[in-house]
Amino acid sequence: MSAAPLLSVEDLSVAFTQGGQSTLAVDRISFDVKPGETVALVGESGSGKSVSALSVLRLLNYPAAHHPSGRILFKGRDLLALSEDELRQVRGNDITMVFQEPMTSLNPLHTIARQIGEILKLHKGVNGEAARRRTLELLELVGIRDAAARLDAYPHQLSGGQRQRVMIAMALANEPDLLIADEPTTALDVTVQAQILALLKDLKARLGMAMLFITHDLGIVRKFADRVCVMTKGEIVEAGPVAEIFDNPQHPYTRKLLAAEPKGRAHPVPADAPVIVEAGPVKVWFPIKRGFLRRTVGHVKAVDGVSLRVREGETVGVVGESGSGKTTLGLAILRLIRSEGPIVFLGQGIDGLGSRAMRPLRKAMQVVFQDPYGSLSPRLSVAEIVEEGLLVQKRGLSYEERREVVARALLDVGLDPAAMDRYPHEFSGGQRQRIAIARAMALDPRFVVLDEPTSALDMSVQAQIVELLRDLQQRKRLAYMFISHDLKVVRALSNTVVVMQDGRVVEEGPADELFERPKTDYTRALFAAAFKLETAEKGVVRE
Incomplete structure (x- = not known):
């Protein structure tokens, strides 16, 4: 008998209202994430994948954004029905998020130690020297070399890969059950991208986390995810185990995405070209x-x-x-x-x-x-x-x-x-x-x-x-x-x-x-x- 889902998104719609007009961004999608599982939402820009992920923690701009239909069940509780106080206990504790561009997510005026320490203080009541020790442990956990020397560094003093590792450390500070990663490697070099993916895979196995992974890079999905949901125009058009979707895609849009890789070679240059x-x-x-x-x-x-x-x-x-x-x-x-x-x-x-x-x-x-x-x-x-x-x-x-x-x-x-x-x-x-x-x-x-x-x-x-x-x-x-x-x-x-x-x-x-x-x-x-x-x-x- 398979494990009960940790997260169940059921018949979810998301609409945005502007100037008296309502636009549907997500249209009645459903998917599950089981404990310890990685589910990828893939699709092109504007497909609704990030809006769907942000809806889980209700991070969209309310009341401009609203949900005409659906439920988001986490451990059996409907997150859409929780009060703000109840939701705060879930955010950062049970469910955390890593965003695409760490430079815009980290406060440029605060040191790394202060930013991670703030999470520990708010959610665990840990501060002072204990918070600093825990911060050092987290930085070492996410593979930052010479972590002690980085505690008092500011975001601009770190490389892109190091900043993304800091974001992951912040997300893991309270040992969440579910990590939502929204395009966490898009802005990174290929070698750093591979390191971040390796890190997430290793941490997921060690901590027993489930992961909802949002990306437009199908190469990453094939190596990294257990199941995949393909989105376009706010709808999930195909879903299933990664191997099955990649080896035998059924929907024309999925086939188009899989074929959409830069092809061909440069035209030859004449030997006498100036x-x-x-x-x-x-x-x-x-x-x-x-x-x-x-x-x-x-x-x-x-x-x-x-x-x-x-x-x-x-x-x-x-x-x-x-x-x-x-x-x-x-x-x-x-x-x-x-x-x-x-x-x-x-x-x-x-x-x-x-x-x-x-x-x-x-x-x-x-x-x-x-x-x-x-x-x-x-x-x-x-x-x-x-x-x-x-x-x-x-x-x-x-x-x-x-x-x-x-x-x-x-x-x-x-x-x-x-x-x-x-x-x-x-x-x-x-x-x-x-x-x-x-x-x-x-x-x-x-x-x-x-x-x-x-x-x-x-x-x-x-x-x-x-x-x-x-x-x-x-x-x-x-x-x-x-x-x-x-x-x-x-x-x-x-x-x-x-x-x-x-x-x-x-x-x-x-x-x-x-x-x-x-x-x-x-x-x-x-x-x-x-x-x-x-x-x-x-x-x-x-x-």
């Missing part, structure tokens, strides 16, 4: 200043003697963990930060040029950033965003001519020009990234730095953006520097791959050759984490 950018050896050192007189006592060697060459129609993928120097190198080549070393663009040395001399060259070198929402002004329409560069670089164009250029740029990236007078918040994440690409393409560049342009996107949208970038490159003979920690996307898009660690190049070569036969231990570990999650299978890796 060199667009040649840089190096490039150095970007940031001074470390200490003392009353702020004397320089050392340097952070963000980029330390790196050389790079990109030809017309070629994509050079630059990979490595956070802090390896990828983005700093890209900004240095674009002359957006100060660097040392030669940089030649279209046959002209630009490393010695000032901002005024660089201005005419800017239209030929563009950048697309990681977060399309953060890089698009919410106060400007799409037309105003895309034409911004034209106002600086092509001042002779009339209003009508600029609108024509904007319309062509939007068509190039697969968007309807009729939407150019709408604002960024009216578009999906994938559409916003297309707008960011259109802004770069409006000036007909020769060289584009793509800085993690797919990492914030669902897998199906990632595949679409990869196809778009490949198509634009082929039509316009663009040179790309593609910065990413998503090695599947890098493999699909790059001709050449450069692997960076601690500001230096540890390996480089043709993409297919490097992926098939990596030479260095660092590259092999990076690839293993990305393609097999082998680190997660082997156990906890301390950071």
